[in-house]
Amino acid sequence: MMTLMSSQFQPVLERIAAEIERTPDRGRPADYIPALAACDPRTFGMAVAELDGTVYGVGDWREPFSTQSITKVFTLALDLAREGDELWEHVGREPSGNPFNSLVQLEYENGIPRNPFINAGALVVTDRLHSRTGDAAGELLSFLREESGNPALAFDEEVAASEAAHGDRNAALAHFMAAYGNIDNDIPVLLDQYFRQCSLRASCADLALATTFLARHGIRADGNRLLTLSQAKQINAIMLTCGTYDAAGDFAYRVGLPGKSGVGGGIIAVVPGRCTLCVWSPGLDERGNSVAGVAALDRFTTLTGVSVF
Amino acid sequence: MMTLMSSQFQPVLERIAAEIERTPDRGRPADYIPALAACDPRTFGMAVAELDGTVYGVGDWREPFSTQSITKVFTLALDLAREGDELWEHVGREPSGNPFNSLVQLEYENGIPRNPFINAGALVVTDRLHSRTGDAAGELLSFLREESGNPALAFDEEVAASEAAHGDRNAALAHFMAAYGNIDNDIPVLLDQYFRQCSLRASCADLALATTFLARHGIRADGNRLLTLSQAKQINAIMLTCGTYDAAGDFAYRVGLPGKSGVGGGIIAVVPGRCTLCVWSPGLDERGNSVAGVAALDRFTTLTGVSVF
């Protein structure tokens, strides 16, 4: 369905950046922690990575930003690679149909979160990866450094501390699931691991590269296999149905690609077998997704004809 | 991503049918109306239709069955073609995250159903198509006859009457949305239209053919355009995220194609730009999807490598 030449990526990105530049409404940065609230909503960067590691970019595409929930994709992949389908006894794969922090469905479904990308689900995945590795956050950091080829990637301890200081909802989720026997580690240890992961800083270029294993059906940058073909497809499926909070249907409708957003304003997306994208602009819509980010991905799929549909 | 030759479809279908034949557990037919309850759960049929109208099939693929919710796809397409994006002010595009008849989210969201494929959403779409055409069910029937090339397609008035006799939940949904001003027609008229649509009988061959306009990005069998390229992709996106009740995530994970199921045991699926599928087996799982149907589609995508991911 897609006949786009690689040489066309750069002009498409530049055209999109020019269009976004003329867009007045950029939404508002997340304001619950100072580091995010301070971001300029007019910042914009976008990168495309091909399967061979070639990266194209525009705007602030080499500028590190707070990845936040985007890391949930990588943590999921790292745990799924280790424990396989047993994971799915502890977290579901269905869209949540509710604002992303809701406790309602969690109660209704006995402490099993709907999917790995709502906070409750990511806490479970982190808990399980931590039990298997002794250092979930460290494992994530190593993986992202290797895939992006950027050894300078690091957690932002100040952001992690801010998150922890506003972490009562996540603590409530963790204790609630622990009451159902669905958390193994001590809650403070788990929360520390979780907030550090969220605090990771990386650029559009870093994240587009780090995501290519999902476009390569499970093969890492060094040629080794992290996931089976089936597992890679499955993560793409979960990204499409659950990757953008309560706007997954709208994202599939407009963009038509597996994607995952974060409240830092970043979004990653996968064109299976072809390339990956990462876009960043800190202004969010009311559902927590980057306004300019979604618009840019929408334009990219329209201009290039790329879509899984 | 897909290199399958058409000539391979028939052997793949036969292999799948043989595998399904050996599967003991087929689930249980829907039992809320006699006509469905009487179906033999071991019945199995499957068809593939290519873009040019060539159809391959196996088992009971020419046997008519009760399409039920599968018709929601066609009603949506017919209304969207007429009124365009205005429809989305009256029905959402997000997965429901709740059993398919739930009133909870409807109340929370002021009478706007989450998507066009839950019963509440299909009632709204039917209501709007009826207001625009004066005969929603008739419009649907004409369309399906023309696309399938089968002028014998018809509603099953006995099934429609059975549905009406057990129609209190749908009546409740309709009145509830009417209380929010989201229904235009009289409720008895609307329910009659709705239940007649659900009662339509068609075979796997008929439905696979009738669905090809979605694989052809909006072009009907006669070469005329029903939907824009963008609208066709959008319906595929909604099928992927919302097409199989509260198992849409699981369906995307296992099958990886836009699909829509009905409690009659049928499922249609779309491989955009390539072909469509329809499978039928009346035994359902606890979420209302055909057990053998999902298994057969799962095998098809595994054996052929077809997947949007």
Place this chain on the structure above:
Amino acid sequence: MMTLMSSQFQPVLERIAAEIERTPDRGRPADYIPALAACDPRTFGMAVAELDGTVYGVGDWREPFSTQSITKVFTLALDLAREGDELWEHVGREPSGNPFNSLVQLEYENGIPRNPFINAGALVVTDRLHSRTGDAAGELLSFLREESGNPALAFDEEVAASEAAHGDRNAALAHFMAAYGNIDNDIPVLLDQYFRQCSLRASCADLALATTFLARHGIRADGNRLLTLSQAKQINAIMLTCGTYDAAGDFAYRVGLPGKSGVGGGIIAVVPGRCTLCVWSPGLDERGNSVAGVAALDRFTTLTGVSVF
């Protein structure tokens, strides 16, 4: 606990009326039907009836108003007298903890409404009384005429028609419960009976008198027993815990008497073994109870020391 002399009732009522007169905020009349919206929120009437039928009153205490949900108490008593405890298999006795029309708990609890005073519960009670008498509304009217000694009491057909025209929520409730097998009559018949009951017009004097059987532990005005001692106490208990929508706790806290309000602005209250009260002022608070009515009952219990606590 109560030593109030009957001769003190009249001065207490006059003092309360004077205080209410000086109160600027009276809330807003219900506006969903014209007949209620047209009421002057500054209207105020209050009556006390003693066990022997002596009535004291102040303000518009002889002016008929739309009783609305107040009639739910009498319909409950009439059905309970006939079928006894079997009724409680079809409707609960617990506070609803949710806005009065909510469908959520009804779904959670399989079509059994929480109590007889939410709309869903009153529909069930009406349905059952209708099955037993063939004319639930007529039964109610006869009873109220006899207890009040006022043969002029009548339904307001115009109000009943207005209610029916805005009756989609109640129709949804009725169909929803019918889907669970908890409604016996045809829905249009049931709704007609229900809306007619709600439309009954009566004055504070009429309603205070008609309620005295609950203060007399089940004995009607003519000396015959309608309810057992135990049943009369039970209805008082349900009025206290469920009689004022989602403000029952607050009403118990402030007034401390069994009571039942209606969106017409009326409230009845019972001092077991001593007297009954009825107050009317059409302006409502955000939970649907008369602002001046609750304030007047609060003052009455404070000034007289009457309270079940």
Place this chain on the structure above:
Amino acid sequence: MMTLMSSQFQPVLERIAAEIERTPDRGRPADYIPALAACDPRTFGMAVAELDGTVYGVGDWREPFSTQSITKVFTLALDLAREGDELWEHVGREPSGNPFNSLVQLEYENGIPRNPFINAGALVVTDRLHSRTGDAAGELLSFLREESGNPALAFDEEVAASEAAHGDRNAALAHFMAAYGNIDNDIPVLLDQYFRQCSLRASCADLALATTFLARHGIRADGNRLLTLSQAKQINAIMLTCGTYDAAGDFAYRVGLPGKSGVGGGIIAVVPGRCTLCVWSPGLDERGNSVAGVAALDRFTTLTGVSVF
């Protein structure tokens, strides 16, 4: 309404004990912590305390048991006495209409618990009393020792430790409310205070005596006033509408007195202006109330004619 002589209490209690003795079904003790699970469900004790401190009793009425949620009444009284109506900005007074630990309504109502007797509400009250006294549990213990005249009353540190070890749901509730700014103290400190209160051991005699301030309209055993007349009535009102989990309506219907139960199998009840009761039997019904306890109170009000209705 009540003409019972004190001299009649003892024979009534003995008659009730004999009847209970013949009742085969006693329910099952709470089993989530060992100390409660080990209780013999056939244990039964009951006490009545008059306003002057005279106590009558039967069975194991002098045997200490785990008071659990019964202490919520005293903590509420101690905090309300200190801060007055400001408390009601942080906790509601409405029945919860949901199982006692539900998080749903808490989320719907922005972290303000429905009433002081669900766990969430008791955590808020404990938090506020602790902020005002520096030792909420110590304050409670002193009060109960003084009112009961039993200086041996003590917390059961083993039970408190068991509760803490199974305390994830309460921790979730506390963190959840903290996310809404409705908790002032550190969560571990608050939980320690809360679980210690629940662990208090006291007998029927102790608790009946300690409750008499509510029957005396706010006056303590030493003649000093803890609560205003109005506050005492208000706590009785909250006990009646919210004191027995999701069975408050049923308790009002059957017993007709303000009461508060605990999962240790105890229940206290108030006859305003007359006496108090405490009953204990560890076997619970499915809603968490003592089976024999409710039955005994039901018999007491039937035999004596005592009831607020």
